[in-house]
Amino acid sequence: MDPKYKVNRLQTTNEIRPLVDKHWADLRTAKERGELVAWASGPSFIFAYAMGMKCHFMAGYAAYCGGIGAGEEVLKVAEMAGDLPETCSYHRLHMGMGEAVARGIPINPQAILPMPDLMVAGRLCPEMSHYAEGLHRRFGVRVLPIDLPAVVDMEDMPRIREFVYRQFKEVVIPTFEEVCGKPFDYDRMSEILSVLKKVATLRNQCWEFFKDKPSRWTLWDYGVSIAPVFYLMGNPAGVTYYEKLLKELQERREKGIPAIAPDGEKYRLYWDGWLPWAFLGKFMRKFIPHGAVVLCGRYPWEFFPHPELIDPEHPVETWADLYYGMESHLVYTFSPKGTVDLIGKLIDDYSLDGLIMFSSKTCRVMNLAQPEVIDVLDKKYGIPGVIVEGDMIDSAMISDAQIETRLQALYEMIDSRRR
Amino acid sequence: MSKIAEVTSDPYAYVAGLKERKNKKIIGCFPMHVPEEIVHAADLIPVVIWRGNEPVTWGHAHVPPYDCGITRSFVDDAVRGKLSFMDGFVFHIRQCLQAGEFPFIMERHFKPAYQKVLYLPAIYPGDAVRDFALKELESFKTSLEDFTGEKISDDSLKKSIEIYNKNRSLMERVYEIRRAKPGILKAKEVMQIVWSSMLMPKEDHNELLTELVKGMEEKSVKAQKERIKVIPVGCLCQTLQFDILDLIEDLGMIVPDDDLYIGSRYFANPVNLNGNPLNALADRYLTKTPLCPTKGVWDIHWGDEAIKKMRDNDAKGIISVRVKYCPPHTCYYPDFRSKMAEKGVPEVMIEMEHEIISLEGVKTRLQSFAETIGGV
Numbered sequence: 018m019d020p021k022y023k024v025n026r027l028q029t030t031n032e033i034r035p036l037v038d039k040h041w042a043d044l045r046t047a048k049e050r051g052e053l054v055a056w057a058s059g060p061s062f063i064f065a066y067a068m069g070m071k072c073h074f075m076a077g078y079a080a081y082c083g084g085i086g087a088g089e090e091v092l093k094v095a096e097m098a099g100d101l102p103e104t105c106s107y108h109r110l111h112m113g114m115g116e117a118v119a120r121g122i123p124i125n126p127q128a129i130l131p132m133p134d135l136m137v138a139g140r141l142c143p144e145m146s147h148y149a150e151g152l153h154r155r156f157g158v159r160v161l162p163i164d165l166p167a168v169v170d171m172e173d174m175p176r177i178r179e180f181v182y183r184q185f186k187e188v189v190i191p192t193f194e195e196v197c198g199k200p201f202d203y204d205r206m207s208e209i210l211s212v213l214k215k216v217a218t219l220r221n222q223c224w225e226f227f228k229d230k231p232s233r234w235t236l237w238d239y240g241v242s243i244a245p246v247f248y249l250m251g252n253p254a255g256v257t258y259y260e261k262l263l264k265e266l267q268e269r270r271e272k273g274i275p276a277i278a279p280d281g282e283k284y285r286l287y288w289d290g291w292l293p294w295a296f297l298g299k300f301m302r303k304f305i306p307h308g309a310v311v312l313c314g315r316y317p318w319e320f321f322p323h324p325e326l327i328d329p330e331h332p333v334e335t336w337a338d339l340y341y342g343m344e345s346h347l348v349y350t351f352s353p354k355g356t357v358d359l360i361g362k363l364i365d366d367y368s369l370d371g372l373i374m375f376s377s378k379t380c381r382v383m384n385l386a387q388p389e390v391i392d393v394l395d396k397k398y399g400i401p402g403v404i405v406e407g408d409m410i411d412s413a414m415i416s417d418a419q420i421e422t423r424l425q426a427l428y429e430m431i432d433s434r435r436r
Numbered sequence: 437m438s439k440i441a442e443v444t445s446d447p448y449a450y451v452a453g454l455k456e457r458k459n460k461k462i463i464g465c466f467p468m469h470v471p472e473e474i475v476h477a478a479d480l481i482p483v484v485i486w487r488g489n490e491p492v493t494w495g496h497a498h499v500p501p502y503d504c505g506i507t508r509s510f511v512d513d514a515v516r517g518k519l520s521f522m523d524g525f526v527f528h529i530r531q532c533l534q535a536g537e538f539p540f541i542m543e544r545h546f547k548p549a550y551q552k553v554l555y556l557p558a559i560y561p562g563d564a565v566r567d568f569a570l571k572e573l574e575s576f577k578t579s580l581e582d583f584t585g586e587k588i589s590d591d592s593l594k595k596s597i598e599i600y601n602k603n604r605s606l607m608e609r610v611y612e613i614r615r616a617k618p619g620i621l622k623a624k625e626v627m628q629i630v631w632s633s634m635l636m637p638k639e640d641h642n643e644l645l646t647e648l649v650k651g652m653e654e655k656s657v658k659a660q661k662e663r664i665k666v667i668p669v670g671c672l673c674q675t676l677q678f679d680i681l682d683l684i685e686d687l688g689m690i691v692p693d694d695d696l697y698i699g700s701r702y703f704a705n706p707v708n709l710n711g712n713p714l715n716a717l718a719d720r721y722l723t724k725t726p727l728c729p730t731k732g733v734w735d736i737h738w739g740d741e742a743i744k745k746m747r748d749n750d751a752k753g754i755i756s757v758r759v760k761y762c763p764p765h766t767c768y769y770p771d772f773r774s775k776m777a778e779k780g781v782p783e784v785m786i787e788m789e790h791e792i793i794s795l796e797g798v799k800t801r802l803q804s805f806a807e808t809i810g811g812v
């Protein structure tokens with residue numbers, strides 16, 4: 018291990034926290050202002066935004082909770098209420114928060130949200146259905162469920178796209194109209210998409226700086242910058258944020274400043290699975306002393322929209338096409354086959370040396386095929402990979418020793434192949 | 437019963453032999469919602485995939501230990517070549533997360549001659565759901581036609597449905613007789629009967645059942661000391677360890693009915709034979725009861741359903757059997773238990789792992805449950 022490495026922190030990323038805090042604070046206080054509140058899972062919150070509702074987003078809330086260090090206490094409340102630790106931690110977080118509200122159990126006030134007037138449950142993963150059902154059964158939350166299948170074979174895409182689009186038109190939009198008492202605001206949806214297109218275009222330009230050798234920033238920096246392309250969608254502050262970020266990265270390139278001092282990374286790595294929101298610092302401390310940086314990943318890469326596919330003139334069609342169009346692979350990369358295609362491209366584009374497959378013990382969405390994916394890619398690209406077990410939020414599922422051992426093994430495999 | 441016990445004691449040998457005897461291809465259908473009738477109508481033999489009895493070995497290299505037992509066991513069987521007699525697989529991948537990753541593993545390690553992914557929808561509001569379910573079934577039918585090179589006519593599909601419906605009604609009859617003559621079959625035997633239906637060609641199983649039902653109707657059962665009736669609930673998609681069923685009975689309880697997939701759920705809801713058969717199969721899939729937590733149904737409560745079943749059978753309690761690492765059941769369970777508490781229904785949950793280490797813990801829980809409801 019070489020002790021010389023240190024992170025060069027980006028200045029711009031300091032500006033994300035106020036934006037994110039404001040989003041959640043606005044949501045917390047929405048009812049006081051007489052606003053309607055929605056909750057969402059899967060990529061479905063845009064419909065609530067279009068109707069002017071404040072909207073929570075399942076994974077965004079989990080990341081926020083993890084980020085503010087409230088995850089553990091909220092999970093404890095869920096456990097007290099009978100939720101079993103095998104249940105995905107995002108699900109448990111919501112149950113815990115709902116229970117805290119219902120029973121008046123004190124938790125970090127920033128982790129508390131108003132219960133929604135409507136929950137739009139996009140069943141991208143079956144667990145998203147289970148958690149919406151649970152919220153309905155326990156707290157009487159009104160749920161608008163839609164099925165959003167992850168697609169295994171591209172040939173299945175057209176009929177699934179049609180199914181999803183019909184649900185948007187025939188179920189989602191009429192329900193929002195009923196709940197909000199007004200016609201659906203297609204114009205607002207178009208505006209949101211216009212802003213998103215700008216943000217995602219800038220974001221893509223920023224991604225180019227991961228290709229630099231040494232890289233100018235890390236996946237963790239992008240992880241904390243993800244909200245503007247996701248649940249801060251439509252907020253022009255996102256454009257300002259990414260303009261600044263792009264400028265800072267350009268400056269870094271001009272001045273030759275790498276993501277880690279003094280000379281940049283020794284290992285360029287891929288990260289599979291969700292980001293470990295509550296443990297970003299912990300993992301960083303395990304990478305940096307070895308000169309390792311993670312640069313890209315399946316979830317943060319492909320799950321967020323391709324700007325070139327956004328057509329604000331046709332908002333609902335665009336939303337269906339972003340996830341289910343033949344040009345877009347967003348839901349396809351949830352399947353192992355799609356994953357292999359995507360990671361193969363990332364290996365080439367970002368000159369990767371190794372793969373870290375993060376396997377969440379409570380979210381089984383990507384786990385089962387990870388050994389296969391490593392095997393296929395190793396054979397094809399000669400890139401080694403390791404599985405690191407853990408969880409995005411629940412520290413009971415994290416073993417420091419195991420993580421250390423696996424990462425060490427990865428570094429050694431990369432070294433031995435370089436010799 | 438001896439034939440049934442033989443089939444279920446070594447399903448691998450039985451199904452492999454079946455393929456030879458019938459000279460037909462075997463299609464493994466991953467439980468729980470694949471409409472086997474369509475496979476049957478394609479003149480193939482549909483067999484419901486099962487959880488093996490052996491500890492997982494090679495499978496460890498492919499499946500994490502925090503995936504459910506049938507997932508680990510199935511992948512283990514497949515990579516060890518134990519399923520080489522199967523010609524194809526059908527996976528309804530939207531049932532649970534585990535099922536979603538099989539196709540890739542099978543393609544790499546098994547290379548089946550036929551493989552089909554089904555995306556059956558959750559039972560959500562809107563016409564799109566029904567239309568999509570129907571399209572899924574149409575695409576399933578077409579894929580089988582492509583595989584065999586033969587069209588599946590409506591008539592042959594109807595014929596298959598008839599055979600399946602007959603099987604359903606015969607199994608229903610077995611359950612009725614068991615209710616009327618408690619103790620006529622052990623709980624384990626009833627599970628074997630249902631399981632054998634998943635393994636055997638339905639025509640053969642119908643013959644066996646016809647004989648069995650006749651025997652059961654004729655047989656009189658000696659009046660025994662009244663035992664406390666309990667209803668097992670849960671254990672999605674895989675066989676419950678027989679030892680656990682025996683334990684329940686050894687502790688003085690008796691099972692008059694169940695809410696298990698390898699049980700009453702498998703044969704519930706005959707398919708309506710009037711009209712288009714694919715429509716009828718879609719309707720069966722879209723039926724909300726018996727409630728399956730993989731189908732996204734929440735306007736009725738599983739707890740209420742179970743309590744109704746318990747009361748209809750004059751039973752005194754519910755035994756939840758939860759397979760470890762099965763999210764659909766695990767996520768529902770806290771609300772199921774709350775419902776039991778709210779309605780004052782005695783309920784106990786036992787966890788089932790694939791590799792059973794010791795039955796002692798299960799025994800202690802069941803023993804105190806039996807005492808609570810007055811079974812001992």
Ligand code: SF4
Pocket residue numbers: 105106107108142143144145379380381382
């Ligand atoms: S299981 Fe995973 S993908 Fe599904 S809701 Fe939970 S965290 Fe999200």
Ligand code: SF4
Pocket residue numbers: 504505506507531532533534535672673674730759761762763764765
């Ligand atoms: S036991 Fe549960 S998680 Fe496992 S395959 Fe069956 S339904 Fe899915």
